[in-house]
Amino acid sequence: MNLNKVKISEVRDIGPKREIVLNYAGIFSVSDLLHYYPRRHLDRQTIQTIGTIQDGMGEVTLIATLFESMKIPGKNRQTRLKASFSDNTGILNCNWFRGGEYIVNKLITGEEYIISGVPKYFGGWTIDHPVLEMIDSEKGSATLNQGRIIPLYPLSGELTKNSIDSRTLRKLIRNALDQFSEFIEDLTPVNIRKEHNLPDLKTAINLIHFPEDNVSKNTALNRLKFDELFHLQLIMAKRRANVKLIPKKNKIKSSGKLLKAVYEKLPFELTEAQKKVIREIYEDLKSDKLMNRMLQGDVGSGKTVVALLSMLMMIDNGFQAAIMAPTEILAEQHYLGFHKFCEELGLKITLLLGKTKKSDKEEVLSDIKSGKSNIIIGTHAIIQKDVKFHKLGLVVIDEQHRFGVMQRGDLIEKAKEAPNLLVMTATPIPRTLSLSLYGDLDISIIDSLPAGRKPIKTAKRTENDLLKVYKFIDEEISKGHQAYIVYPLIEKSKKLDIQAAEEGFKYLSEEEFPKRNLAMLHGKMKNAEKDGVMQAFKNKDIDILVSTTVVEVGVDVPNATVMLIMHCERFGLSQLHQLRGRVGRGKDQSYCILHVGNKVPDDTSERVKVMVSTTDGFKISEEDFKLRGPGEFLGEKQSGMPELKLASLLYDVKLMALARKSAFKLIAEDNILKNYPDLRDFMNKKFEDKIKFLDYS
Numbered sequence: 001m002n003l004n005k006v007k008i009s010e011v012r013d014i015g016p017k018r019e020i021v022l023n024y025a026g027i028f029s030v031s032d033l034l035h036y037y038p039r040r041h042l043d044r045q046t047i048q049t050i051g052t053i054q055d056g057m058g059e060v061t062l063i064a065t066l067f068e069s070m071k072i073p074g075k076n077r078q079t080r081l082k083a084s085f086s087d088n089t090g091i092l093n094c095n096w097f098r099g100g101e102y103i104v105n106k107l108i109t110g111e112e113y114i115i116s117g118v119p120k121y122f123g124g125w126t127i128d129h130p131v132l133e134m135i136d137s138e139k140g141s142a143t144l145n146q147g148r149i150i151p152l153y154p155l156s157g158e159l160t161k162n163s164i165d166s167r168t169l170r171k172l173i174r175n176a177l178d179q180f181s182e183f184i185e186d187l188t189p190v191n192i193r194k195e196h197n198l199p200d201l202k203t204a205i206n207l208i209h210f211p212e213d214n215v216s217k218n219t220a221l222n223r224l225k226f227d228e229l230f231h232l233q234l235i236m237a238k239r240r241a242n243v244k245l246i247p248k249k250n251k252i253k254s255s256g257k258l259l260k261a262v263y264e265k266l267p268f269e270l271t272e273a274q275k276k277v278i279r280e281i282y283e284d285l286k287s288d289k290l291m292n293r294m295l296q297g298d299v300g301s302g303k304t305v306v307a308l309l310s311m312l313m314m315i316d317n318g319f320q321a322a323i324m325a326p327t328e329i330l331a332e333q334h335y336l337g338f339h340k341f342c343e344e345l346g347l348k349i350t351l352l353l354g355k356t357k358k359s360d361k362e363e364v365l366s367d368i369k370s371g372k373s374n375i376i377i378g379t380h381a382i383i384q385k386d387v388k389f390h391k392l393g394l395v396v397i398d399e400q401h402r403f404g405v406m407q408r409g410d411l412i413e414k415a416k417e418a419p420n421l422l423v424m425t426a427t428p429i430p431r432t433l434s435l436s437l438y439g440d441l442d443i444s445i446i447d448s449l450p451a452g453r454k455p456i457k458t459a460k461r462t463e464n465d466l467l468k469v470y471k472f473i474d475e476e477i478s479k480g481h482q483a484y485i486v487y488p489l490i491e492k493s494k495k496l497d498i499q500a501a502e503e504g505f506k507y508l509s510e511e512e513f514p515k516r517n518l519a520m521l522h523g524k525m526k527n528a529e530k531d532g533v534m535q536a537f538k539n540k541d542i543d544i545l546v547s548t549t550v551v552e553v554g555v556d557v558p559n560a561t562v563m564l565i566m567h568c569e570r571f572g573l574s575q576l577h578q579l580r581g582r583v584g585r586g587k588d589q590s591y592c593i594l595h596v597g598n599k600v601p602d603d604t605s606e607r608v609k610v611m612v613s614t615t616d617g618f619k620i621s622e623e624d625f626k627l628r629g630p631g632e633f634l635g636e637k638q639s640g641m642p643e644l645k646l647a648s649l650l651y652d653v654k655l656m657a658l659a660r661k662s663a664f665k666l667i668a669e670d671n672i673l674k675n676y677p678d679l680r681d682f683m684n685k686k687f688e689d690k691i692k693f694l695d696y697s
C-alpha cells in the first residue's frame with residue numbers, strides 16, 4: 001500500500017469536514033499526516049508546579065486543572081476573561097484582556113491544561129495571556145496520555161479556526177499510526193541505515209509522534225533528519241554525475257600564447273592561492289569531463305584576473321568564453337578591465353547588457369553567433385533566448401550568490417554546447433550551506449589576499465561624531481586618496497533610496513566638502529552617466545563618490561581608502577562586508593566607518609560588533625547565518641533549495657556529512673537508482689523541478 005495515495009479520509013475520525021480543513025494545511029494523504037511532525041514535545045518531567053513558582057524565574061510551563069472561569073466587566077466596556085487553575089500545589093490565575101472571546105470556548109471546567117507564560121505575583125500567582133492547551137483526558141485515550149512526553153503540533157490559523165488543535169491531531173495521528181503503521185515503507189537502503197545506526201522509518205515515525213523518552217525521541221529525530229539531508233545530497237550527487245556524463249566537446253590541449261602574453265603583462269605577481277586555483281582550472285579544462293567549479297575568495301582577493309586567465313585558455317584553443325555579472329556597472333568594469341589587456345592581442349570583446357540598444361544589438365548578436373566575438377561580457381542578458389553562440393567553451397558567473405541557485409541550472413541547459421562552468425563568489429558560505437547549495441560543484445578557494453594589504457580599520461560612529469568623520473575624510477583626500485559615502489537601502493522603495501542619497505549629496509557638496517569634487521551614483525541613472533561617473537572616479541577626477549548600494553558588489557578602485565556607510569543599521573552583515581570590500585584593495589591603510597543613526601533596531605549592535613571585530617568574510621557569513629537563519633540568509637533568490645522540516649543547515653553539520661557520503665556513494669554505484677525503484681520514484685516526484693533520475697546514458 002502506498003500511503004502517499006491513501007486519502008486521509010481513510011483515517012478513523014476524519015470525516016469530510018476535517019478532511020477539508022486538513023487539506024488547507026497541506027495534509028492530503030496518510031503519508032502527509034504521518035509526516036506532520038510535532039513542533040516540539042512537552043516533557044512532563046520538566047513541568048513545574050504552581051507551588052514552586054518564584055519571582056523572576058521567567059517563563060514556566062505548568063499542568064493544571066481548570067476549576068473556574070468568568071468574564072469580569074471593566075472600565076470602558078472592556079471585559080477581562082479570568083480563569084483559575086490548580087495542580088494540588090497551589091492556585092494560578094490567568095487573565096486575557098483581549099481576545100477572551102476566542103479562548104472562552106476552549107475552557108472546560110475539570111479539564112487539564114498545559115499553561116506557559118511568565119508568572120507575576122498579584123496577591124497570588126498570575127499569568128496574563130498564557131499559551132494554553134488542553135491535554136487529552138477523555139476516557140479511552142489513555143495511551144496518549146500515558147507517555148511522559150506529549151507531542152505539540154504546529155497549528156496554522158486554518159486549523160485552530162476550525163478547532164483542530166494539538167489534542168485533536170494527536171488523536172488523528174494516533175489513529176493513522178494504528179491503522180497504517182505496518183505499511184510505512186522505508187526508502188532509504190538498509191545498508192545505509194545500518195551503517196549510520198538509524199532505526200527503520202516505521203519506528204522513527206512512531207517515535208517522533210509518541211516517544212517513550214528523550215533518547216528515543218532523539219533517535220527518531222536523527223533518522224528523519226538524515227532522510228531530509230540524504231535526499232538533498234542525492235540531488236547534488238545526481239547533478240554532479242549528470243555533468244560528468246555530458247560528452248565534452250570543448251577540451252583544451254594547451255594553455256597557449258594568449259594566456260602567456262597577458263600573464264607577462266600583469267602589473268603584479270599572482271598570489272600562490274591564485275596560481276593554485278588557475279592550475280586547478282587548467283586541469284579541469286584539459287580533462288575529459290566538463291568543469292563544474294566554484295571559486296570562493298573573499299572580497300578583494302583577486303578573482304577577476306583568475307577568470308580572465310581561464311577565459312584566455314579557452315580562446316587559445318579556439319573557443320569563446322563568456323562572463324556574466326549581476327549588475328551593469330560590474331559588467332562594464334570587467335569590459336574596461338579586460339579591454340586593457342586584450343585589445344592589442346587582437347581579441348574582440350563584446351558587451352551585452354539588458355539596455356543594449358536595439359540598433360546595436362543586432363550587430364552584437366551576430367558577432368557572438370559568427371564567432372567574431374571572443375569574449376562576451378554581460379548581465380543575465382547573455383542567457384536570453386535570442387543569444388546564440390558560435391563555440392562557447394566556458395561560462396564564468398561572477399558574484400554567483402546574486403543569481404539564484406536555479407539560474408545556474410538554466411544556464412547549463414540553455415547553452416546546448418554544454419560549456420565549462422566557473423562560478424565565483426565573494427560571500428563565503430558556511431560549510432554546511434555550501435555542501436547543500438553547491439554540493440554538486442568542485443570548490444576552489446583563494447584563501448589569502450594579495451601581498452601588502454593592510455587589514456581595513458573599522459569603527460562605529462554616531463550622529464555626533466559625523467563632523468570629525470568628515471574632517472578625517474578630508475585629510476585622506478589631501479593625501480591623494482578617495483572615499484565612498486554610501487546611503488542606506490530603504491527596502492521596498494528605490495525612489496526613497498535615491499532621495500536619501502541625493503539629499504546627502506547636496507548637503508555634503510555644499511556644506512561639508514565645498515572644495516572637493518563629489519559625484520553621485522545610483523541605479524536609476526542612465527548608463528552613459530553611470531559609466532562617466534565610474535570612469536571619472538577611477539581616473540581620480542572625483543574625490544568622493546556618494547552612492548546608493550549600487551557600488552556594493554565588485555566595484556574596484558584601489559585608490560579609495562575610506563568607506564563611510566550611513567545608517568549601517570539598515571544593512572545586513574553580508575552587505576556591510578561587501579561594501580567594506582570596496583576599500584582595502586591597494587597597499588594603503590583603509591578605513592570603514594559605520595555610522596549608526598539615533599533610533600536603531602535592537603540587533604544593530606550585534607552586527608556592528610561583528611564588523612568591528614573581524615574582516616574575515618567567512619566568520620562574518622557564519623555570524624550572518626546565525627543571526628538571520630537560513631531562510632533570510634539565502635534570500636528569495638535562493639529559494640530553489642528544498643525545504644527542510646527538521647534538519648538544520650546550521651547545526652546538523654555532522655549528519656550532513658554522513659548523508660552526503662552515503663548519497664554520493666550510492667549514485668557512484670547506481671547512477672539512475674535502478675536497484676531502488678521506489679526511492680527513484682519518490683525522488684522524481686518530490687523534486688521533479690530539480691532533478692530527474694532517468695536512464696541517462
Ligand code: ADP
Pocket residue numbers: 268269270271274297298299300301302303304305426450451554556558585
Ligand atoms: P575580487 O576577488 O573581489 O573580485 P578583484 O579581482 O576585483 O577582487 O581584485 C581586487 C584588486 O586586487 C584589483 O585591483 C586587482 O587588480 C588587484 N589584484 C588582483 N590580484 C592581485 C595580486 N596578485 N597582487 C596585487 N594586486 C592584485
Ligand code: MG
Pocket residue numbers: 303304398554
Ligand atoms: Mg569581483
